[in-house]
Amino acid sequence: MPPRRHDDIMDVDSEGSDASLDYDGPRRKGKGKAPKKKDKGKSKVTEAPYAWEASYVRSWDTVQEDESGSLQTAVDDLIARGRRKRLLAPSKAIRRTIIRHLIIILDLSNSMTDRDMRPTRFDLTLEYTREFVNEWFDQNPLGQIGMVGMRAGVGERVGEMSGNPPDVLRAISERHKLEPTGDPSLQNAIEMAKSTMSHLPTHSSREILIIFGSLTTCDPGNIHETLESCIRDKIRISVVALAAEMKICRELCEKTGGQFGVAMNEGHFKDLLFELIPPPAQQTTSSALTARLASGAPANAPGNAGGDLMLMGFPTRLPDTSPPSLCVCHSELKSQGFLCPRCSAKVCDIPTDCDVCGLMIVSSPHLARSYHHLFPVKTYRAVMTTEETANSSPKCHACARMFQSPAPSGPGRKASTAGKADGSTSTTNGNSESNSIDGREGAAIDTGADGISALGRYRCTDCSNDFCADCDVFIHDVLHCCPGCER
Amino acid sequence: MDRSSHLSVILDLCPTQWSLSAKPSNPHPLPFDTFLSHLLVFLNSHIAYKHENSLAVFGALPGKSVLFYSSEEAGDLSTAEVVQSDPNSYRFFKTLDQSLVQRISREFDILGQPDTEEPPALVGALTKAICYINRLLHPAQTLSSPEDSANLPEPRILILSVSPDASNSYIPIMNSIFSAQKLKITLDVCKIFGPDSVFLQQAAYLTGGSYIYLEHREALLQYLIMSFLPTPSIRKIITIPTEDKTDFRAACFCHKHIVDVGYVCSVCLSIFCQPVPVCSTCRTKFPMKTLQRLNMTRTPSQPSTPRPTNGTPTRQVFSGLAANLR
Numbered sequence: 112m113p114p115r116r117h118d119d120i121m122d123v124d125s126e127g128s129d130a131s132l133d134y135d136g137p138r139r140k141g142k143g144k145a146p147k148k149k150d151k152g153k154s155k156v157t158e159a160p161y162a163w164e165a166s167y168v169r170s171w172d173t174v175q176e177d178e179s180g181s182l183q184t185a186v187d188d189l190i191a192r193g194r195r196k197r198l199l200a201p202s203k204a205i206r207r208t209i210i211r212h213l214i215i216i217l218d219l220s221n222s223m224t225d226r227d228m229r230p231t232r233f234d235l236t237l238e239y240t241r242e243f244v245n246e247w248f249d250q251n252p253l254g255q256i257g258m259v260g261m262r263a264g265v266g267e268r269v270g271e272m273s274g275n276p277p278d279v280l281r282a283i284s285e286r287h288k289l290e291p292t293g294d295p296s297l298q299n300a301i302e303m304a305k306s307t308m309s310h311l312p313t314h315s316s317r318e319i320l321i322i323f324g325s326l327t328t329c330d331p332g333n334i335h336e337t338l339e340s341c342i343r344d345k346i347r348i349s350v351v352a353l354a355a356e357m358k359i360c361r362e363l364c365e366k367t368g369g370q371f372g373v374a375m376n377e378g379h380f381k382d383l384l385f386e387l388i389p390p391p392a393q394q395t396t397s398s399a400l401t402a403r404l405a406s407g408a409p410a411n412a413p414g415n416a417g418g419d420l421m422l423m424g425f426p427t428r429l430p431d432t433s434p435p436s437l438c439v440c441h442s443e444l445k446s447q448g449f450l451c452p453r454c455s456a457k458v459c460d461i462p463t464d465c466d467v468c469g470l471m472i473v474s475s476p477h478l479a480r481s482y483h484h485l486f487p488v489k490t491y492r493a494v495m496t497t498e499e500t501a502n503s504s505p506k507c508h509a510c511a512r513m514f515q516s517p518a519p520s521g522p523g524r525k526a527s528t529a530g531k532a533d534g535s536t537s538t539t540n541g542n543s544e545s546n547s548i549d550g551r552e553g554a555a556i557d558t559g560a561d562g563i564s565a566l567g568r569y570r571c572t573d574c575s576n577d578f579c580a581d582c583d584v585f586i587h588d589v590l591h592c593c594p595g596c597e598r
Numbered sequence: 599m600d601r602s603s604h605l606s607v608i609l610d611l612c613p614t615q616w617s618l619s620a621k622p623s624n625p626h627p628l629p630f631d632t633f634l635s636h637l638l639v640f641l642n643s644h645i646a647y648k649h650e651n652s653l654a655v656f657g658a659l660p661g662k663s664v665l666f667y668s669s670e671e672a673g674d675l676s677t678a679e680v681v682q683s684d685p686n687s688y689r690f691f692k693t694l695d696q697s698l699v700q701r702i703s704r705e706f707d708i709l710g711q712p713d714t715e716e717p718p719a720l721v722g723a724l725t726k727a728i729c730y731i732n733r734l735l736h737p738a739q740t741l742s743s744p745e746d747s748a749n750l751p752e753p754r755i756l757i758l759s760v761s762p763d764a765s766n767s768y769i770p771i772m773n774s775i776f777s778a779q780k781l782k783i784t785l786d787v788c789k790i791f792g793p794d795s796v797f798l799q800q801a802a803y804l805t806g807g808s809y810i811y812l813e814h815r816e817a818l819l820q821y822l823i824m825s826f827l828p829t830p831s832i833r834k835i836i837t838i839p840t841e842d843k844t845d846f847r848a849a850c851f852c853h854k855h856i857v858d859v860g861y862v863c864s865v866c867l868s869i870f871c872q873p874v875p876v877c878s879t880c881r882t883k884f885p886m887k888t889l890q891r892l893n894m895t896r897t898p899s900q901p902s903t904p905r906p907t908n909g910t911p912t913r914q915v916f917s918g919l920a921a922n923l924r
Contacts, residue, residue, distance in 0.1 A: 314864035418882030452858035474846035479772035509729035
């Protein structure tokens with residue numbers, strides 16, 4: 112049966128961005144919001160429940176040669192689209208969980224020795240976990256991570272809960288101690304993770320990330336009871352499966368508000384993991400929903416869940432030239448360190464909990480590192496028409512790169528997009544400045560919602576400066592500060 | 599150690615501060631033209647240091663930031679302004695000196711004499727400098743092979759600051775510092791005039807650069823050449839003066855006291871020196887139980903050293919947040 116789609120190049124492209132996603136089921140959260148096309152209903156008649164029932168997509172059709180027969184422009188275009196897609200996530204301020212606690216459950220069962228991911232699932236998992244931990248602490252400086260392994264039918268504590276990245280990394284640094292063997296037990300591991308987090312205060316999030324390579328689980332009791340108790344304790348479980356989807360894994364994620372994904376290849380595995388790094392929006396509405404699912408467990412204070420005062424200590428830093436003394440954490444003789452303001456114990460690294468009095472010790476830069484989650488940079492609007500570029504600078508406002516000149520617009524599709532955008536954007540331009548956000552949404556929907564500017568210009572709606580595609584991504588991903596607005 | 603180095607210089611061009619700096623009543627007056635001539639010698643010696651070295655000069659003018667000069671546009675002769683050829687000087691020095699002086703004076707002319715002066719756009723210049731370096735470090739995807747990455751320049755930013763901290767730039771400056779850390783950019787700060795800048799002290803400390811407060815301003819060139827000309831890899835061998843007393847304690851939002859033990863709102867991370875029932879920034883109500891517990895454990899004598907400035911945001915920074923999080 113020939114695939115049901117149009118021959119329009121434009122459509123093939125946007126279909127292409129769906130293509131890679133159809134494997135792991137159409138219900139994947141977060142990916143489902145790819146392009147909102149008007150004819151979506153036609154190409155997929157109903158949401159197909161299985162991957163093999165979904166319409167067949169030829170991924171090689173998404174790559175089009177340009178006039179000179181080269182694939183480079185098509186490849187660049189795909190890369191730009193992929194990077195841009197992440198930015199289209201909502202950028203308005205939402206309340207996020209800043210203090211996070213995460214237990215990573217690693218599958219250390221026999222199935223991890225499979226070589227379908229290079230070099231082995233196990234080695235790849237360790238490598239990505241290391242990168243994940245580094246990046247996670249970079250974005251969640253006040254969080255803590257613990258490690259639990261699933262091996263030989265039991266849960267095994269691999270690393271204690273810690274807010275210090277080297278400590279966490281040390282737990283998984285010795286490969287030979289983690290050698291995979293036996294069957295995994297989801298229930299044992301989750302119970303262990305749950306008990307580790309049971310003492311945590313309510314304003315912090317409790318999360319479990321399971322990297323699961325097996326297709327079986329060998330549990331001592333009813334895992335659904337464990338699931339119920341996790342819902343009750345507001346523990347959010349996310350699973351990254353390396354083999355295939357399991358019903359219980361999906362259920363764990365869906366009922367606790369986590370994310371579920373099956374890794375198709377090495378790159379996708381990494382993407383799935385790294386999607387879990389930004390702090391989640393605080394569950395004010397969904398906590399009520401999960402409470403209802405948990406058969407009548409009372410939802411406590413739905414409007415204001417999580418707000419709390421925390422006691423924190425701001426330590427005095429000892430300069431490198433101070434006389435050496437022993438630290439309480441490693442009992443090593445060092446001159447540099449930080450003094451706990453409450454008990455004057457000396458610790459090596461912050462942020463941490465004081466080993467003597469238990470006070471949470473942070474410094475003001477650690478708090479500042481979280482601010483960008485609270486003040487995100489507004490999404491830039493893709494500039495579509497040449498009229499708009501008339502009085503703006505020929506260079507990127509941030510990196511001073513020259514924009515490409517609009518004249519040689521080769522493929523007809525770019526011209527058509529620009530033409531299509533013409534009507535909507537010119538009308539919105541007529542409106543007052545304050546309406547610019549609405550104008551942006553209108554334009555974005557009209558141009559296929561992937562927000563790619565044919566001119567390579569992305570304009571800040573506040574300061575009306577243009578930025579190149581690379582700076583757009585860099586500003587939103589790393590810098591978190593618009594060079595034009597200075598905010 | 600053979601890597602070339604990229605230097606981005608950020609000039610703080612705040613007219614008021616420079617006129618104050620030039621006053622003869624100062625113990626060590628430094629007028630702007632003297633500063634400029636010192637600076638040009640330093641910039642020339644940076645390009646002369648190694649052939650591949652690159653340079654970009656950004657200016658933080660009141661209310662706007664400008665790229666004055668970059669090596670790549672100088673290499674491209676078509677865009678460079680017409681430079682009088684002088685057989686007695688090296689062409690790159692000449693291009694740099696002339697275009698930099700011309701553009702600075704042009705910007706000052708545009709500036710005119712406004713009644714009220716906006717604070718210099720240090721954040722804009724800093725973020726532009728970081729974006730520029732980001733472009734240098736990630737040229738094109740086709741080039742990113744391992745041997746190419748070894749040829750990428752070693753980046754650093756030198757901030758020549760004269761104006762005091764603007765409290766509302768705390769968050770963007772911290773964000774810039776963290777992205778500089780990620781890109782492994784060293785931030786050096788030379789405080790030429792005015793009070794110590796806590797934000798820039800933190801910037802230098804967190805990125806492994808050095809913060810130098812200029813006491814003898816007429817010796818600017820010597821400071822520049824001795825401390826800021828060596829690249830970060832060479833600095834491991836020679837000793838560069840560093841600031842070792844950077845204080846990272848925080849000030850509370852309610853009284854601006856420096857606190858040792860503070861109470862922090864879990865939603866917006868505002869800092870208070872005593873337990874409060876409602877967060878003044880995001881209007882979160884705190885549970886009664888916590889307040890009672892915290893009041894119990896609270897030590898009777900709160901250390902409240904009346905030190906006015908330190909590296910935490912003021913309340914006005916957060917004023918926009920209240921609406922967002924409610």
